[in-house]
Amino acid sequence: MQNFEYYNPVRMVFGRQTIPKVSDLIPRERKVLMTYGGGSIKQNGVYDQIQQAMAGRGLLEFGGIEPNPAYETLMKAVEVCRKEKVDFLLSVGGGSVLDGTKFIAMAAHYSGGDPWEILTKNAAPERAVPLGCVLTLPATGSEMNCFAVISRQATQEKLAFANPMVYPQFSILDPETTFTLSERQVRNGIADAFAHVMEQYMTYPVNAPLQDRQAEAILLTLIEEGPKALKNPRDYDCRANLMWAATHALNGMIACGVPQDWATHMIGHEITALYGLDHAQTLVVVMPAVWKHQKQAKAAKLVQYAERIWGIKDGGEKAATAIRRTEEFFRSLGMKTRLSEYGIGAERFEEIAERLERRGAKLGEQGTIVGKAVVEILKLCL
Amino acid sequence: MQNFEYYNPVRMVFGRQTIPKVSDLIPRERKVLMTYGGGSIKQNGVYDQIQQAMAGRGLLEFGGIEPNPAYETLMKAVEVCRKEKVDFLLSVGGGSVLDGTKFIAMAAHYSGGDPWEILTKNAAPERAVPLGCVLTLPATGSEMNCFAVISRQATQEKLAFANPMVYPQFSILDPETTFTLSERQVRNGIADAFAHVMEQYMTYPVNAPLQDRQAEAILLTLIEEGPKALKNPRDYDCRANLMWAATHALNGMIACGVPQDWATHMIGHEITALYGLDHAQTLVVVMPAVWKHQKQAKAAKLVQYAERIWGIKDGGEKAATAIRRTEEFFRSLGMKTRLSEYGIGAERFEEIAERLERRGAKLGEQGTIVGKAVVEILKLCL
Numbered sequence: 001m002q003n004f005e006y007y008n009p010v011r012m013v014f015g016r017q018t019i020p021k022v023s024d025l026i027p028r029e030r031k032v033l034m035t036y037g038g039g040s041i042k043q044n045g046v047y048d049q050i051q052q053a054m055a056g057r058g059l060l061e062f063g064g065i066e067p068n069p070a071y072e073t074l075m076k077a078v079e080v081c082r083k084e085k086v087d088f089l090l091s092v093g094g095g096s097v098l099d100g101t102k103f104i105a106m107a108a109h110y111s112g113g114d115p116w117e118i119l120t121k122n123a124a125p126e127r128a129v130p131l132g133c134v135l136t137l138p139a140t141g142s143e144m145n146c147f148a149v150i151s152r153q154a155t156q157e158k159l160a161f162a163n164p165m166v167y168p169q170f171s172i173l174d175p176e177t178t179f180t181l182s183e184r185q186v187r188n189g190i191a192d193a194f195a196h197v198m199e200q201y202m203t204y205p206v207n208a209p210l211q212d213r214q215a216e217a218i219l220l221t222l223i224e225e226g227p228k229a230l231k232n233p234r235d236y237d238c239r240a241n242l243m244w245a246a247t248h249a250l251n252g253m254i255a256c257g258v259p260q261d262w263a264t265h266m267i268g269h270e271i272t273a274l275y276g277l278d279h280a281q282t283l284v285v286v287m288p289a290v291w292k293h294q295k296q297a298k299a300a301k302l303v304q305y306a307e308r309i310w311g312i313k314d315g316g317e318k319a320a321t322a323i324r325r326t327e328e329f330f331r332s333l334g335m336k337t338r339l340s341e342y343g344i345g346a347e348r349f350e351e352i353a354e355r356l357e358r359r360g361a362k363l364g365e366q367g368t369i370v371g372k373a374v375v376e377i378l379k380l381c382l
Numbered sequence: 383m384q385n386f387e388y389y390n391p392v393r394m395v396f397g398r399q400t401i402p403k404v405s406d407l408i409p410r411e412r413k414v415l416m417t418y419g420g421g422s423i424k425q426n427g428v429y430d431q432i433q434q435a436m437a438g439r440g441l442l443e444f445g446g447i448e449p450n451p452a453y454e455t456l457m458k459a460v461e462v463c464r465k466e467k468v469d470f471l472l473s474v475g476g477g478s479v480l481d482g483t484k485f486i487a488m489a490a491h492y493s494g495g496d497p498w499e500i501l502t503k504n505a506a507p508e509r510a511v512p513l514g515c516v517l518t519l520p521a522t523g524s525e526m527n528c529f530a531v532i533s534r535q536a537t538q539e540k541l542a543f544a545n546p547m548v549y550p551q552f553s554i555l556d557p558e559t560t561f562t563l564s565e566r567q568v569r570n571g572i573a574d575a576f577a578h579v580m581e582q583y584m585t586y587p588v589n590a591p592l593q594d595r596q597a598e599a600i601l602l603t604l605i606e607e608g609p610k611a612l613k614n615p616r617d618y619d620c621r622a623n624l625m626w627a628a629t630h631a632l633n634g635m636i637a638c639g640v641p642q643d644w645a646t647h648m649i650g651h652e653i654t655a656l657y658g659l660d661h662a663q664t665l666v667v668v669m670p671a672v673w674k675h676q677k678q679a680k681a682a683k684l685v686q687y688a689e690r691i692w693g694i695k696d697g698g699e700k701a702a703t704a705i706r707r708t709e710e711f712f713r714s715l716g717m718k719t720r721l722s723e724y725g726i727g728a729e730r731f732e733e734i735a736e737r738l739e740r741r742g743a744k745l746g747e748q749g750t751i752v753g754k755a756v757v758e759i760l761k762l763c764l
Contacts, residue, residue: 001622003397003399005396007391007394012387216595241589244638248592257622
């Protein structure tokens with residue numbers, strides 16, 4: 001096991017009818033800006049629940065944060081924060097709203113220059129606006145971590161930052177809020193959580209059996225509960241299990257003391273930035289290709305995955321069979337596993353590799369995936 | 383799954399050569415009292431490492447905290463805290479030192495009356511002395527929770543309290559500090575962690591597959607790594623795996639949304655209080671007896687445990703076989719599984735049941751283990 005630090009102070013409030021607690025969780029004297037997305041919270045009752053809980057407290061609102069939250073949009077919320085002296089942000093929605101809110105929290109206090117530097121230069125203000133979250137879409141794990149991924153439309157960039165200042169002070173997860181998600185949102189969420197686990201698991205063994213089994217626990221839960229959620233959208237326990245699994249997929253626990261990959265995410269972000277595919281759609285396409293390309297380096301973990309997750313007992317081709325079973329699982333959820341199915345060809349593969357190289361990205365748990373290797377992986381996605 | 387809240391702000395610092403970080407983790411201006419136990423830290427080099435890291439900072443010391451930390455001893459440390467205006471406690475040792483330090487942290491600011499009320503009346507001061515921990519014995523999980531168990535010699539009582547104010551601000555875990563533990567300490571630690579998992583797992587199913595598998599992940603790690611640690615005391619990875627598993631056994635994660643038992647601990651505490659057995663020795667004796675007595679109520683989880691942990695596939699007697707395999711596992715570590723092996727008979731069983739009843743204790747996940755049932759369980763321990 002490698003040395004590590006683990007610190008995660010998010011208060012998780014989980015279960016039915018928990019949204020009204022938001023009122024007690026935000027100190028009375030705070031000036032609160034509620035952030036949200038395209039307005040689904042107005043259909044599913046969440047907006048009303050929050051308005052009721054926060055009645056008489058002068059709650060401000062900023063809606064319209066899009067999937068792949070855009071710098072251009074978020075900077076408008078930053079203006080509101082500065083003008084209204086907002087000192088608490090309440091993110092209501094999925095991971096995109098929350099990631100965007102984390103950026104707003106940092107940017108509102110950033111006076112050094114263009115807040116985009118938070119993403120490009122690892123810059124940070126001295127403090128961030130404190131924030132809390134009501135989560136309505138299990139997927140990104142953002143509710144229990146200090147990461148965020150932000151896009152900039154003008155430059156077609158999609159970049160990530162991490163800062164302990166943006167740990168939510170609390171995250172409220174009521175699985176009933178997920179009953180009305182679209183099938184596309186549900187399967188994207190399953191795929192996103194699955195890929196998060198894999199970025200921390202599918203590397204090379206470092207004798208960390210607890211972390212391995214904790215990762216496998218999440219994978220097995222996603223595989224069992226995912227199809228059930230699509231079939232019976234109002235099965236509470238199933239939704240609760242998916243929601244809690246997605247949180248664990250990226251709350252840092254399974255990353256303790258083990259190497260991490262993240263090549264799939266880095267390449268996937270480029271595809272989203274250039275072609276507009278959903279984040280999860282890119283992961284499902286790229287992940288198997290990374291495994292195929294890195295079959296030697298990941299051999300031991302691929303075999304363990306084959307045996308423990310898919311119960312594959314037969315001899316030589318465990319790794320290949322496990323990759324195929326993974327693709328079949330995603331196809332069974334209704335997802336595409338090839339870029340060609342999205343009408344994407346090899347035309348911009350070199351450009352993607354160059355964009356990554358320009359930023360100095362060395363992908364994979366060994367930092368060996370650069371340049372030509374990126375193009376090779378992308379070709380395996382066709 | 384049941385509703386729950388999870389909050390755990392402890393900063394875990396894990397790995398080789400991490401003890402010197404203590405200096406950065408405690409703010410410079412603090413007046414620090416280091417607490418420790420019988421002096422093993424002076425043999426294993428930990429004391430020296432801390433003295434070196436904290437050189438020139440006027441570190442105060444309070445040694446001699448015993449296993450089953452005693453109110454009588456701890457109150458002497460409370461006097462030191464008050465007199466010297468200590469504003470940071472550094473616990474160096476195992477769970478007993480840390481539990482004792484948590485009590486000191488509370489009692490030093492308790493002005494309502496006898497600090498023993500913290501245990502008997504759930505009383506609490508307005509604030510506690512902040513504390514940090516250097517852990518040298520994996521067992522209790524105290525390094526990543528806000529629980530403590532304290533004994534009072536005068537009344538032969540052993541009681542627990544919980545308060546978020548006593549979460550350690552940090553816990554440093556260097557597995558190398560465990561190389562020199564005695565065999566008895568190692569096997570007690572394995573048993574303690576095993577029992578902690580079981581109190582949160584061996585109840586009834588609530589459709590919480592992730593939590594179940596997270597619990598099973600810890601059990602499998604303890605079963606695999608425990609015997610190795612006894613055989614090769616200087617196997618770093620093995621020690622690291624045991625240490626991290628013991629932390630997870632009681633950091634609250636596997637308790638999320640599931641029922642909890644704790645009958646084994648409650649009965650075990652009485653046996654320690656009256657007969658002086660090691661805490662873990664009592665758990666190994668009582669736990670199988672609780673399962674035998676509660677075989678109907680725990681039937682579904684006993685079968686799941688049999689299948690997933692011990693790979694028992696045969697028909698009708700899975701539960702009984704799993705209980706036997708558990709006892710065999712502890713015997714293989716060199717532990718006794720019967721009270722009679724310790725020369726203890728049934729003489730005080732009624733007294734134990736009465737002591738628990740007087741405190742209003744309703745044991746087990748359903749609160750149904752009281753009076754006669756306690757005596758019946760104790761008879762199954764003979």
